[in-house]
Amino acid sequence: xxxxxxxxxxxxxxxxxxxxxxxxxxxxxxxxxxxxxxxxxxxxxxxxxxxxxxxxxxxxxxxxxxxxxxxxxxxxxxxxxxxxxxxxxxxxxxxxxxxxxxxxxxxxxxxxxxxxxxxxxxxxxxxxxxxxxxxxxxxxxxxxxxxxxxxxxxxxxxxxxxxxxxxxx
Amino acid sequence: xxxxxxxxxxxxxxxxxxxxxxxxxxxxxxxxxxxxxxxxxxxxxxxxxxxxxxxxxxxxxxxxxxxxxxxxxxxxxxxxxxxxxxxxxxxxxxxxxxxxxxxxxxxxxxxxxxxxxxxxxxxxxxxxxxxxxxxxxxxxxxxxxxxxxxxxxxxxxxxxxxxxxxxxxxxxxxxxxxxxxxxxxxxxxxxxxxxxxxxxxxxxxxxxxxxxxxxxx
Numbered sequence: 001x002x003x004x005x006x007x008x009x010x011x012x013x014x015x016x017x018x019x020x021x022x023x024x025x026x027x028x029x030x031x032x033x034x035x036x037x038x039x040x041x042x043x044x045x046x047x048x049x050x051x052x053x054x055x056x057x058x059x060x061x062x063x064x065x066x067x068x069x070x071x072x073x074x075x076x077x078x079x080x081x082x083x084x085x086x087x088x089x090x091x092x093x094x095x096x097x098x099x100x101x102x103x104x105x106x107x108x109x110x111x112x113x114x115x116x117x118x119x120x121x122x123x124x125x126x127x128x129x130x131x132x133x134x135x136x137x138x139x140x141x142x143x144x145x146x147x148x149x150x151x152x153x154x155x156x157x158x159x160x161x162x163x164x165x166x167x168x169x
Numbered sequence: 170x171x172x173x174x175x176x177x178x179x180x181x182x183x184x185x186x187x188x189x190x191x192x193x194x195x196x197x198x199x200x201x202x203x204x205x206x207x208x209x210x211x212x213x214x215x216x217x218x219x220x221x222x223x224x225x226x227x228x229x230x231x232x233x234x235x236x237x238x239x240x241x242x243x244x245x246x247x248x249x250x251x252x253x254x255x256x257x258x259x260x261x262x263x264x265x266x267x268x269x270x271x272x273x274x275x276x277x278x279x280x281x282x283x284x285x286x287x288x289x290x291x292x293x294x295x296x297x298x299x300x301x302x303x304x305x306x307x308x309x310x311x312x313x314x315x316x317x318x319x320x321x322x323x324x325x326x327x328x329x330x331x332x333x334x335x336x337x338x339x340x341x342x343x344x345x346x347x348x349x350x351x352x353x354x355x356x357x358x359x360x361x362x363x364x365x366x367x368x369x370x371x372x373x374x375x376x377x378x379x380x381x382x383x384x385x386x
């Protein structure tokens with residue numbers, strides 16, 4: 001039976017239901033995979049390894065120590081070989097919401113001690129930029145050690161996970 | 170008489186009470202007496218048709234002139250909001266490359282948790298900064314065996330050397346797998362190379378790998 005009203009034939013309408021279904025599926029997908037950018041994540045290029053023997057970062061109680069590289073030129077695009085020309089000194093250390101300047105590491109040691117107190121199973125993760133010079137990083141390692149931390153987990157790229165422009169080895 | 174401001178609900182059809190229409194109360198008496206208008210014994214088709222054409226009662230909705238049809242939910246606003254959300258999540262989605270961890274010990278003698286027993290025959294992996302043929306930062310790598318440096322061209326070579334000297338893997342190897350391996354980078358060596366040397370030692374099966382303090386250079 002044709003839908004004919006007294007005013008004439010009914011205007012055609014698109015069936016929106018499948019589109020809404022797909023859209024909601026996409027929203028749910030992106031909500032699940034989306035890593036909400038937290039203050040713990042500092043943008044950097046972590047070391048890329050030759051045949052790495054690394055483990056996945058498990059979802060355990062952890063404290064992430066981010067060591068950010070200080071760029072020699074803040075506007076320089078860091079890709080390819082320029083990655084090495086970008087700098088080699090430390091700009092800051094960030095643990096959670098706290099940021100420490102390189103000359104303020106004593107405060108970092110004090111805070112790390114407080115974090116570690118009563119939480120023996122807490123994992124300490126060092127997330128440092130691969131371009132940093134070891135001499136720049138070592139004072140930070142010393143201060144972490146002084147907080148009573150014996151073992152540390154060093155962050156590196158997972159196999160096939162690193163960017164194509166990662167530093168040559 | 171119809172009220173002057175009442176619209177005609179059905180165009181082309183006289184409104185009830187207007188001239189040309191039958192009096193609305195003409196058929197109500199039949200219904201009031203309990204006689205069915207159709208389906209009953211006394212009912213006739215022409216009579217029923219007449220009753221359908223001119224209903225004695227119309228709801229307020231019908232009088233207002235609403236046309237018949239399916240009730241549709243207006244989805245436009247929801248679709249707008251949904252697309253806004255979708256665009257937001259697409260833009261903010263961070264498909265960052267996966268990261269993993271290597272468990273390591275800290276430099277010796279730098280804090281209260283430093284290693285207690287100095288190793289007797291440690292394998293020292295020395296790393297020095299170096300510029301390659303393109304003028305780019307690179308590294309120079311060697312393993313110090315009893316004071317004599319054994320040069321390694323790459324981390325792969327380092328891994329091969331360490332593995333062939335690991336007694337737990339190669340019975341002819343002089344070093345047990347718990348032999349201390351100490352990575353000794355100089356100041357100007359990039360962190361990537363330091364971690365690579367550490368990775369090579371772990372991969373070669375050594376269990377006691379540590380970092381030393383940075384040396385000059």
